[in-house]
Amino acid sequence: MDANGKITVAAEGRGVLPETVPGPAENVYLPKLAVLVRVQDEIAEVKTFYWHFVDEAEQGKFRAFRPGQFAQVSLFGVGEFPASLPPSPTEDELFFTVRNVGSCTAALHALKPGEVFGVRGPYGNGFPMEQYHGRNLVFVAGGIGLIPLRSCIVYAMAHRERYGRLQVFYGARTPSDLMYVRDLKAWEESAGLECHVTVDRPADGWKGNVGVVGSLLKKPGINVAVANSTAFVCGPPVMFRFAIKDLLQLGFAERDIVSTLERYMKCGVGKCGHCCIGVAYVCVDGPVFTYEQIKKLGEDI
Amino acid sequence: MKARLMRSEDLAMLVNAIRRRGYEVVAPFCNKGRDTYYDTVTDENIGRVRLHVPNPYYPPKRFVLPPIEGLLRVKRANGTYDLQATYEAPKRAIFGIRSCDVAGIYHLDRFYLGREFPDTYYARRRRELLLVNVVCTNAELDISDACFCVCTDTGPAARDHFDLQLMDLGAGELLAVAGTLAGEALFEEPLFTKAAQEHVERRRQILSEVRKRFKTTTCWFSATVRYVSQGSVPEKTWEEIGNRCLECGGCTYVCPACTCFTVSDRPAGRDEIERVRIWDSCALGGFTRMAGGHNPRKSVHDRRNRRFFRKLAHYFIQRELSMACVGCGRCAAVCHGDVGMPSVVEMIRRAAALEEKIEPVPADGR
Ligand SMILES: Cc1cc2nc3c(=O)[nH]c(=O)nc-3n(C[C@H](O)[C@H](O)[C@H](O)COP(=O)(O)OP(=O)(O)OC[C@H]3O[C@@H](n4cnc5c(N)ncnc54)[C@H](O)[C@@H]3O)c2cc1C
Ligand code: SF4
Ligand code: SF4
Ligand code: FES
Numbered sequence: 001m002d003a004n005g006k007i008t009v010a011a012e013g014r015g016v017l018p019e020t021v022p023g024p025a026e027n028v029y030l031p032k033l034a035v036l037v038r039v040q041d042e043i044a045e046v047k048t049f050y051w052h053f054v055d056e057a058e059q060g061k062f063r064a065f066r067p068g069q070f071a072q073v074s075l076f077g078v079g080e081f082p083a084s085l086p087p088s089p090t091e092d093e094l095f096f097t098v099r100n101v102g103s104c105t106a107a108l109h110a111l112k113p114g115e116v117f118g119v120r121g122p123y124g125n126g127f128p129m130e131q132y133h134g135r136n137l138v139f140v141a142g143g144i145g146l147i148p149l150r151s152c153i154v155y156a157m158a159h160r161e162r163y164g165r166l167q168v169f170y171g172a173r174t175p176s177d178l179m180y181v182r183d184l185k186a187w188e189e190s191a192g193l194e195c196h197v198t199v200d201r202p203a204d205g206w207k208g209n210v211g212v213v214g215s216l217l218k219k220p221g222i223n224v225a226v227a228n229s230t231a232f233v234c235g236p237p238v239m240f241r242f243a244i245k246d247l248l249q250l251g252f253a254e255r256d257i258v259s260t261l262e263r264y265m266k267c268g269v270g271k272c273g274h275c276c277i278g279v280a281y282v283c284v285d286g287p288v289f290t291y292e293q294i295k296k297l298g299e300d301i
Numbered sequence: 302m303k304a305r306l307m308r309s310e311d312l313a314m315l316v317n318a319i320r321r322r323g324y325e326v327v328a329p330f331c332n333k334g335r336d337t338y339y340d341t342v343t344d345e346n347i348g349r350v351r352l353h354v355p356n357p358y359y360p361p362k363r364f365v366l367p368p369i370e371g372l373l374r375v376k377r378a379n380g381t382y383d384l385q386a387t388y389e390a391p392k393r394a395i396f397g398i399r400s401c402d403v404a405g406i407y408h409l410d411r412f413y414l415g416r417e418f419p420d421t422y423y424a425r426r427r428r429e430l431l432l433v434n435v436v437c438t439n440a441e442l443d444i445s446d447a448c449f450c451v452c453t454d455t456g457p458a459a460r461d462h463f464d465l466q467l468m469d470l471g472a473g474e475l476l477a478v479a480g481t482l483a484g485e486a487l488f489e490e491p492l493f494t495k496a497a498q499e500h501v502e503r504r505r506q507i508l509s510e511v512r513k514r515f516k517t518t519t520c521w522f523s524a525t526v527r528y529v530s531q532g533s534v535p536e537k538t539w540e541e542i543g544n545r546c547l548e549c550g551g552c553t554y555v556c557p558a559c560t561c562f563t564v565s566d567r568p569a570g571r572d573e574i575e576r577v578r579i580w581d582s583c584a585l586g587g588f589t590r591m592a593g594g595h596n597p598r599k600s601v602h603d604r605r606n607r608r609f610f611r612k613l614a615h616y617f618i619q620r621e622l623s624m625a626c627v628g629c630g631r632c633a634a635v636c637h638g639d640v641g642m643p644s645v646v647e648m649i650r651r652a653a654a655l656e657e658k659i660e661p662v663p664a665d666g667r
Contacts, residue, residue: 027386028418029372029576054381076375076382077566077574116381266564266581269418273561273583276607279616284417 028269031074031118032058036111042097043177046144047109048086050095053119062119065089066126067151068260068288071096072268074118075107082265082283085122086147086180088154097147097179123268124287127152127232127258129159136164136225140243142171142213142235146179148260148287149234154183157192165225166193171213171239173200196222213239214246226251233259233291244291257291303479305493306500310473313347316396318490324394324431327364329354339364342396352435352469353442356399358631360557364393365409365426368554368580372422372564377572387575388422394431398463399443400456401629403434405557407462411621412560431483434463438507440514447630449643451515452522455627458508470503521650522628528653530615538652542609542645545638550582552632552641553608558625583607609645 033054040048053059065085073096074080081104083096100109111117129152137156141149156163168187172178178197187195196216198209209216213235217224231252233243240259247257263275263282270284278297280286289297307315320326326342328350337357342350371387398406406427413423437443437450437457450456459466464484468476476496479485487493528534553559562578569575611617612625626642633641 026419027421029422030384030386033382033384076377077568079566080564114380118382118384266562270416271413271418271420271560272563272578272581273611274563274581276583276611278610279614 028120029267031072031080031120033116034119036113036115036117037093038113039111042179043172045100046097046179047100048095048097049108049111050093051117051119052094054116059094062094062122063089065122067129067155068126068148069122069124070148070268070287071119071121071123072265073098073104073108074120075104075111076118078107079104080118080266081105082123082268084148084151084260086150088151088158090155090158097144097150099144121268123283125285127288129155132230133162134164134228136227136229137166138225138229138231138247139166139168139170140213140217140231140233140235140247141169142239142243143173143177144179145233145235145239146170147234149232150180150183152232153187153193157190160192164228167225168193168195169198169213169216170196171198171200171211171216171235175199175203175206175208212242214242217246217250224250229256231257233257254292254295255290258288259291259294260287261289261294262287303485303488304496304501305477305479305488306496307467307475307477307493308473309352309469309475311492312352312475313350314492315487315490316342316347316350318487318492319394319396319431319433324392326394326396327361328396329357331355339395350396352397352467352475353439354397355442355445356402356437356448356629356631358555358635360405360555360629360631361395361398361402362405362409362557362559364395365406365423365430366413366560366562366580370422370578371575372578373576374569375566375574375576388425390425390429392429393426394433396433397435398432399437399629400434400459401448401450401453401627402557403432403459403463404450404453404455404623404627405629406430406432408558408621408623408625408627409560410462411623412625415621432463432465432480433484434459434466434480436466436468436508438469438511440511444511444514445630445634446516447633447641447643448515448628449522449630450628451512453624453626453628457511468504468507470500470507474500476500476504521646525646525649525653526613526615526618528649529610529613533653533656534649535652535656538648542640542648545640546584547637548584549637550584551635551637553582553584554580555631555635556626557629557631558612558627559608560625583611609642609649612642613646613649 034051035054037050037052042048067088070082070084072080073083083098086097087093087095098105098108100106139149139153153168156166178184184197187193198211198213198216199206200212202210216222231247233240244257261282263277265283266272266274268283270281275282280297316326327339328342329337330340330349331337331351331354335355337354338359339357339361374385374387376383410427413420463480465487466478466480470476477493479488561581561583563581564576564578566574566576618624633643
């Protein structure tokens with residue numbers, strides 16, 4: 001390096017460091033301030049938090065996110081956690097849907113409208129929505145697995161003409177465990193999309209399907225689009241394993257099944273090492289992987 | 302690269318020349334025997350700076366990646382927050398850094414400055430760092446039984462990525478090689494004189510002699526990379542390695558090429574918190590534990606496996622164009638269970654070779 005601190009290239013022509021090192025503007029660990037606007041109850045322990053950036057310019061930049069990406073949410077003094085982006089970039093409002101499971105998520109749940117927290121991102125690869133143009137999209141979700149898929153579903157509806165058939169298969173344990181009920185209702189009524197909902201255990205007044213989500217795929221009268229289709233699977237580990245089995249049986253190729261992986265994450269930018277699974281850093285190489293890729297990661301998920 | 306000659310007795314003069322240029326100089330000091338450590342050179346201790354000392358176990362990695370590093374200070378006021386990134390980047394020289402550790406810092410460069418998100422904290426420190434490498438030539442003092450840089454191709458003489466390299470030619474002479482313009486600038490000091498072809502020749506002779514003084518020279522490193530990358534390491538070998546690991550995390554803390562950290566918020570005064578990052582270890586139980594208690598890497602051999610997989614899988618070597626093991630042997634020296642890198646390499650090679658055993662072909666070719 002020279003007197004100005006600029007890195008010079010070694011005498012043999014091999015660089016010691018990249019020619020320019022990032023300045024303070026590109027501090028990837030610096031959260032941007034965000035304001036909580038309102039809170040919507042979803043199911044027990046799960047709430048949706050609508051928010052916007054304090055700085056308008058940040059809001060504009062961030063809105064270019066892709067379905068399937070995530071953000072790091074900062075509760076100052078408590079810590080940071082990764083959260084999916086359930087809104088579609090075609091929607092106006094930004095929000096997170098978060099289950100209260102630990103210290104950071106509890107701190108978010110304790111925030112009141114008007115209060116300030118931090119967000120950085122968007123991170124991760126997201127779903128390659130352009131690659132699916134002209135294809136049928138089959139969404140299979142269990143429980144809060146609908147959170148990361150919601151973005152895709154709404155995005156596909158907003159660009160209805162780009163995709164073939166759209167099918168949503170969603171299962172929860174009981175009727176009161178169903179997420180995004182207002183969206184489900186709209187989807188069920190929509191002509192552009194087939195939405196099938198089921199619960200493991202019905203409660204009084206439940207008139208819909210009963211059984212695990214996989215049972216929907218085989219139900220008489222339901223015709224799952226298999227040819228020229230991509231299936232999206234998100235849900236708890238048990239549901240994931242069975243749904244994959246069902247889809248493979250139906251004739252889906254491994255590369256046409258996509259999912260998002262969840263790992264303990266500390267940085268979101270490929271440095272802390274926490275999210276590493278086999279040969280992948282989930283935060284930068286994922287969280288979206290095809291089932292074919294998941295099988296080749298070299299470590300159990 | 303330009304080369305110059307200097308006299309060993311002028312070592313302190315060189316250190317002072319670097320200090321005069323505004324650098325804090327850190328160098329390995331020797332207390333007694335194997336007891337060595339990096340410390341800041343002062344007027345008082347400069348007389349104790351030596352060329353040949355056993356490489357300190359606690360690696361110089363901390364000068365680019367401190368064990369605890371402040372990232373932000375967050376002040377709460379009027380219902381909002383004031384965020385201040387906390388940068389610290391002293392102008393610093395590591396004098397006497399061994400070749401393996403030079404490769405270690407290069408690996409950190411590739412990792413922290415590469416890919417989508419360059420790390421500005423790392424970059425700022427790195428930008429101010431001057432590396433004065435010393436070639437390990439003294440078989441008693443420099444080279445330990447655990448050193449295997451000849452297998453990882455990182456030593457005993459670094460070929461690159463230093464600013465200045467010093468090598469003991471014996472007879473009170475040192476050959477200095479400049480790796481960067483910053484290193485070359487030091488040749489302005491009157492203590493340097495012209496080197497001749499004869500010195501370069503002597504350097505070569507000494508190096509080929511030194512290479513014979515390594516105990517761990519046949520550790521089958523590249524073969525192991527192949528076995529790990531192919532996935533041909535038997536599960537029971539990973540288990541065996543895991544069973545020997547006591548989960549102390551020591552290997553990761555002494556490793557010059559381990560990169561993992563965790564992030565934590567801590568109080569830093571009234572209405573003020575500090576966000577810090579702290580060295581972390583994949584050997585420890587909580588590393589991958591997720592909310593709700595689900596831990597995808599529950600058993601110890603899964604975690605143990607992780608460290609060696611990360612260092613030996615071809616995928617990562619290609620991704621970073623450098624290897625996350627630089628052959629320093631520190632993990633071998635600190636491991637209670639004898640699962641340092643050289644023995645792991647040996648265990649893997651032996652097991653995979655057995656597995657791959659090819660039936661002998663009869664002599665007549667039938
Ligand atoms: C890409 C991605 C997207 C996600 N999207 C969403 C989303 O949209 N909505 C959502 O609700 N969740 C989402 N999650 C999960 C969410 O990030 C976690 O629930 C969250 O990190 C929990 O943080 P916490 O601080 O509240 O819990 P913590 O307090 O960190 O931990 C909760 C529990 O885990 C244990 N634990 C965790 N780590 C350790 C450790 N190192 N040592 C000891 N114990 C530990 C704690 O003991 C505690 O019981 C996502 C995760 C990922 C990776
Ligand atoms: S893995 Fe062991 S031998 Fe290799 S660089 Fe790290 S501490 Fe040194
Ligand atoms: S591993 Fe090689 S370069 Fe490192 S201290 Fe040992 S001999 Fe020197
Ligand atoms: S979350 Fe830190 S490396 Fe992926």
